[in-house]
Amino acid sequence: MAKRKPKKAKAAKTKSAAKRSARKVVKLASAKKSAKKANGNGLHLPKMSAKPYGKDGKALSGVRILDFTHVQSGPTCTQLLAWFGADVIKVERPGIGDITRGQLVDVPGADSLYFTMLNHNKRSITIDSKHPQGKRVLDELIKKCDVLVENFAPGALDRMGLTWDHIHKVNPRMIVASVKGFGPGPYEDCKVYENVAQCTGGAASTTGFLDGPPLVTGAQIGDSGTGLHLALGIVTALYQRTRTGRGQKVLAAMQDGVLNLCRVKLRDQQRLKAGPLTEYSQYSLGIPFGEATPRAGNDSGGGQPGWILKCKGWENDPNAYIYFITQAPVWGPICDLIGEPTWKTDPEYATPKARLPKLKQIFDRIEQWTTTKSKFEVMELCNEVDIPCGPILSMKELAEDQSLRKTGTVVEVDHPTRGKYLTVGNPIKLSDSISEVKRSPLLGEHTDEILKNVLGLRPNVIAEIKSSGALSAPKKEEKAA
Ligand code: CAO
Numbered sequence: 272m273a274k275r276k277p278k279k280a281k282a283a284k285t286k287s288a289a290k291r292s293a294r295k296v297v298k299l300a301s302a303k304k305s306a307k308k309a310n311g312n313g314l315h316l317p318k319m320s321a322k323p324y325g326k327d328g329k330a331l332s333g334v335r336i337l338d339f340t341h342v343q344s345g346p347t348c349t350q351l352l353a354w355f356g357a358d359v360i361k362v363e364r365p366g367i368g369d370i371t372r373g374q375l376v377d378v379p380g381a382d383s384l385y386f387t388m389l390n391h392n393k394r395s396i397t398i399d400s401k402h403p404q405g406k407r408v409l410d411e412l413i414k415k416c417d418v419l420v421e422n423f424a425p426g427a428l429d430r431m432g433l434t435w436d437h438i439h440k441v442n443p444r445m446i447v448a449s450v451k452g453f454g455p456g457p458y459e460d461c462k463v464y465e466n467v468a469q470c471t472g473g474a475a476s477t478t479g480f481l482d483g484p485p486l487v488t489g490a491q492i493g494d495s496g497t498g499l500h501l502a503l504g505i506v507t508a509l510y511q512r513t514r515t516g517r518g519q520k521v522l523a524a525m526q527d528g529v530l531n532l533c534r535v536k537l538r539d540q541q542r543l544k545a546g547p548l549t550e551y552s553q554y555s556l557g558i559p560f561g562e563a564t565p566r567a568g569n570d571s572g573g574g575q576p577g578w579i580l581k582c583k584g585w586e587n588d589p590n591a592y593i594y595f596i597t598q599a600p601v602w603g604p605i606c607d608l609i610g611e612p613t614w615k616t617d618p619e620y621a622t623p624k625a626r627l628p629k630l631k632q633i634f635d636r637i638e639q640w641t642t643t644k645s646k647f648e649v650m651e652l653c654n655e656v657d658i659p660c661g662p663i664l665s666m667k668e669l670a671e672d673q674s675l676r677k678t679g680t681v682v683e684v685d686h687p688t689r690g691k692y693l694t695v696g697n698p699i700k701l702s703d704s705i706s707e708v709k710r711s712p713l714l715g716e717h718t719d720e721i722l723k724n725v726l727g728l729r730p731n732v733i734a735e736i737k738s739s740g741a742l743s744a745p746k747k748e749e750k751a752a
Contacts, residue, residue, distance in 0.1 A: 320703050329356020330704035334509065335725075337362065337409075337416040338393060341369045343465065343491060344450040344525065345422030346389040347498025352418075352505065353392035354697040354706045360412065360721055361390065361712065365397040366744020368714040381689035387711040388694045391684070395712035396721045397742050400431045404741035409433070411726050413441045417518075418505055422450035424462045435520060445518040446508045450497050454524035463525050468493030472529020477536040479566045481553055486566075497528035535572045539564045550576055555630040571596060576630050579663065580638040582646040592663040593646045595637055595653075597630075599623045604656035609640040682708045718742055 320327040334357040338349040346369070353359040363369055371385040399405040413419065419438060421428050428434075428449075438445055452463025453471070461467075469475050469487045479486035490496075504521035512518060530537070539548055540563065547554050551567050554560075571577030577596035585591040597605055602621075606614040614620035619629075626633060641649050646662035653660045664672075670693055675681040682696040687710075697706040722728045722736070736742060 322703075326705060327703040328705065330701055331355040331357040331506075334358070334418070335416045336360065337412050337419045339419060339421035339423065339428070340450075341422065342371055343385075343389060343494035344497045345420055345501070346371075347495045348448070348450070348501040348505070349393065349420050350389055350391055351499070351502045351697070351699070354708070355701070355704060357418075359393040360416070360717075360725070361393045361395045362400070362409070362412075363395055363397050363714060365399050365715070365742055368395070368397070372714060378689045381686070382711065382713070384689075384692060387684075387686060387689065387692065390711035391694065392707075392709045393712055394717035394721060395715055396718045397715035399741050399743075399745075400433070402739070402741040404736055404739040406432055408722070408726070408736060408741060410441050412721075413438055413445060415725055416442070416445065417509065418446040418448060420448045420501070420505070425451055425460045439518065443517055444512060446505060446512065446521060447518065448501055448505045448508070448521040449523070450501055451522065451524050453526050454522065458526075463493075465491055465493040468497070468525035468529050472526045473533040473536055474529050477533060477564050477566055480568045481558065481566050483566070492532050493525045493529050496532055497523050497525045500528045500531070536564045549627050550574060552578070552630055555628050569594070575599065575659075576626070577659075578630075578634045580634060580641045582641050582649055582662075583644055585642065590663045590665040590668075591646055593641055593649050594661045594663065595634070595641065595649075596659040597626070597633065597637075598659055601656060601658045602626075605637070605658055608652060608656065608658070609637050611636065679706065679708070684708055684710050686710045687713070715742070 331352055334352070336349055336352055336357050336359045338345075338359045338361040340346045340349055340361070349357075349359045349361070361369070367373075369386055369390070371389070372382045374383055375385050376383045398408055400409060413433075419433075435447060438447055451459070452461050452468065453459050458471075463471075466475075466487045469478075469492060470485065472493065474492060475485035475487055478488055501521065501523040504523055508519050508521050542548060543560060543562070543564070547560050548564075550570065550573075551560075551565065552570050553565060553567070569577070569579040575596050575598045577594060579592050580595050582591045582593050602623075603615050606612050606620075611620075619625055620633070644652070650660060650662050669675065670681065672681065676683075678700070679696040680698060682694055683691055684694055685691050694708065696708045700706070719733065722733050723730075728736075
């Protein structure tokens with residue numbers, strides 16, 4: 272008996288183990304079956320959205336941003352987050368608001384295009400952040416928000432009492448994201464605008480013609496470029512918070528952002544040690560290189576030589592030009608197009624190395640051909656044989672481009688005080704997420720709505736805060752005093 276007992280127990284154990292594993296198999300099989308049913312691919316993967324392109328909710332819905340940004344860099348960042356569905360609450364100074372509301376005004380009495388084109392899809396609340404009652408309202412908002420974004424001058428947020436320690440104490444989950452002109456170092460206390468960043472980040476010293484002064488570019492790489500960097504930092508911090516549960520500080524310095532965009536120029540700085548930069552037209556002109564990456568005119572930044580060439584009508588149209596790249600694999604088609612078929616086999620022209628010292632002469636010859644055609648004709652002929660090129664498009668042409676309207680990259684928006692205007696919509700397209708462009712808010716348009724719905728304040732409390740003066744501009748006599 273004593274011997275049989277363990278046997279029985281063993282058998283019972285084996286039986287139940289077998290039962291369990293059978294159940295497991297059944298479970299797995301049915302899970303596989305249901306996955307197969309769900310996906311049609313047998314894998315544990317979600318189904319493709321059944322909704323039309325871009326109509327499956329908003330990527331950042333549920334994220335609330337306390338937006339303390341102004342001018343261009345910060346607003347670019349929060350506008351992107353708002354397009355992706357974040358609830359962006361823009362805190363503005365009572366009576367004045369974001370200074371750009373009144374800058375470069377084209378329609379008297381209406382918010383400027385500068386403001387409207389950088390603040391879509393946001394709500395506006397006016398709060399005097401230095402008023403004791405205003406500070407209390409801000410603390411309540413900090414509790415209800417996920418991210419605080421600001422681009423004040425260095426130290427301004429601290430002077431409002433909104434130090435990192437204070438914010439972290441009020442809401443440890445809050446991410447505090449800042450644009451500053453410079454990172455820690457000798458210039459950290461400086462105020463910075465777009466062109467200052469272009470100059471200090473390496474863009475201006477490498478832009479322009481060799482025999483001319485440094486140039487800034489029309490692309491707002493200092494402001495909008497840094498706003499983009501900051502948006503990525505915020506989304507990354509939100510992602511990390513899902514693991515740590517904690518907020519963190521995010522800093523995007525404009526100098527750093529510009530330098531990041533000038534990465535290839537720092538590449539060239541280091542290549543100088545190995546000899547002249549042969550792809551720069553300076554080399555083909557026999558001009559010696561100095562100690563720093565030079566300005567390269569319209570040279571292409573990569574290994575395939577390129578230049579801007581005149582097209583038909585250039586004498587009267589400042590934009591009748593095309594960017595033309597003599598990419599090595601399409602050298603044959605280029606020779607055929609411009610009427611120099613012998614250059615395909617002539618050892619003086621047949622290889623990229625042989626062509627390098629003659630780039631100016633080659634581009635002059637290509638230009639003889641491009642000046643016989645409009646920039647769009649050149650584009651069409653080149654595209655047929657895979658030659659990379661791009662017409663110089665004016666802002667007028669871009670504004671009228673119907674394909675950009677169709678993709679939502681250029682959007683017409685209606686505004687209650689200025690009427691219809693064009694703006695650049697979200698340049699980043701997600702296949703599952705809606706990205707509608709809604710007009711920018713009027714100053715303080717959503718103050719009551721935010722106090723009531725976000726903070727849950729009762730009408731008498733709202734009235735009390737209002738009468739304290741925390742949400743309105745100081746009266747003239749108070750100002751004077
Ligand atoms: N209630 C009360 N005061 C407010 C307020 C509010 N809601 N919002 C702002 N203010 C106050 C600030 O507290 C600050 O006051 P203090 O100087 O007394 O602390 C004041 O308004 C002005 O802020 P600021 O110094 O940031 O603004 P500025 O116009 O003098 O400078 C800029 C503008 C852009 C140069 C500066 O903000 C800056 O260097 N920002 C960082 C870099 C940046 O983003 N530059 C890009 C700008 S886009 O070209």
